[in-house]
Amino acid sequence: MNSSSLISLARNGLWHSNPSLVRLLGLSPLLAITTTVVQALGLGLASFAVIMGTNISIAILRTRLTRALHVPALLVIIATLVTCTELLMQAFAYSLYHLLGIFIPLIATNCIVWDRAETFANRSSVSLAAYDGLVTGTGFISLLLLVGAVREILGRGTLFAGMELLFGEPATSWLCHPFGTSFEMPLFALPPGGFIVIGLLIALKNTLDTRTLKNSSYNPPTATAENNLARTTDKID
């Protein structure tokens, strides 16, 4: 595969078909868990590992699986990877694992994992599938972190609280209060705040797109019968 299609794959995963921003996949962990940066990062890394692992395994096995075996195989692979991630988190970040609670096992039902495995990894080489997992996972993590940061700053008045759960004791000093210690707006730590923040981010993305795409030669993917893309927040003709 040549480099221009690699770049376009990256562009799609990170921006034009961002799994959370455009296709609104994996919305429930995104809205439920991103009240702080550390939770967002924890869940993001776990999901990233599962997406990568699933993509690679499916790409390896793709020639040996008949169509009928796809879903059962995918189920077993994802369940195994999620269990591994869960055990790893219990071993190395036990208190963070407790904070994230049910949302770690729920990665098994994350649509992003299923989507990448079913629409991309089962028809591409191992290295390309790994690359796609990297790009998609990064797109998901970056949005989680962004929403997490905004909601933590507004909802709790802190930034990087509890980072020691992931990075050990030195990270305690990362904690800062951008608007002073007494500021907080709990609305943003509650689910409505999550919806408001993600809605504003989608609006911002669409605004940036309409401004930049006018002058650029790049054509973002649109939903057609062949590429089977689900695009929720993009322009609908």
Place this chain on the structure above:
Amino acid sequence: MTRPTVMNPAEPRSNQTIMLKVLLACSPGAVALFWHFGWGIFINVCLCAICALCCEAAALRLRNRPVSLHLRDGSALLTAVLLGLALPPLLPWWIVLTGCVFAIIFGKQLYGGLGNNPFNPGMVGYAALIVCFPEHMSRWIFPSDLLYEGTAHPGLWDALMTVLTGYEGVDGITGATPLDIVRQNSGLMINQLYDSNSVFNRGHWAGVGWEWVNLGFLTGGIFLLYARIFTWHAPIAMLGSLTAMSLFFWDSGSSASLGSPIFHLFSGATMMGAFFIVTDPVSSATSRRGRIIYGVLIGTLVFAIRSWGDYPDALAFAVLLANCVAPTIDRFSMRQPFGRADTSEPNTSKEEC
């Protein structure tokens, strides 16, 4: 989806005249609030008006809509005045600003501006504030009749400084509202409570100050009814169901009583809600039968949230919850136009447009 409309009883009027009349009708209640709670109310209203008009103008500009045309219809100003009257006095300015942003931008403009908002914008702002800043929002100052000898509400300048700099020099003049006192009552008969607490024993028929505020809004509401700005259905239904609920739980004034009907009718935001919020033509139900159901729902919710909830008053949440079901109420309460043949399946043809 088609939106049902109700024929207006009088001649057609512009939005502007309606809004101006409603603003005029606010004035008795506003004056009563000002009389009892001082300059803080005045500053709230002015600050809200400025913030709301700025938010509205900015949002209209971003949406490429004619700014001055929509600003002149007065709807943003009305929302701002109602929000300003509902907020406790001497709030820091940035809280008022946040409330206006939520009311105008999130509550109204993001849905498409006047006429398209499913929720009452003022109540969206109020609810957002009470979730965000519960401490500030539950801190009402004493009405002037109850201040200690030698203390007074801050004058215009002091109040302005308190609002702008957040200077906490006005502690000691805040206290529980009548609703707080009755909700937190444990063990006292209502009579004993009324005798022992100066909020009640210096009042005439409900809590000091609040009784006059509610009477003021009632007067304004009756003027609006007389001017045929809205129909009687929603406000009367709301007040009626609130009365019925409080009668049911009145328990003849025992220590478990949740307050008398007259107390509930003349406390907190009851009258303002009944005549200025519940009657919002955009977010309420539209048919007459629908408005009665809508009003009954709000009255019941107000009583329930007041009595068994933790928030200082219940109106905002009650109205927002009822706004959620208003389209459903409309759907099931609309009458078939005369001569329309099939009545068994209402609206199947037009609903999907």
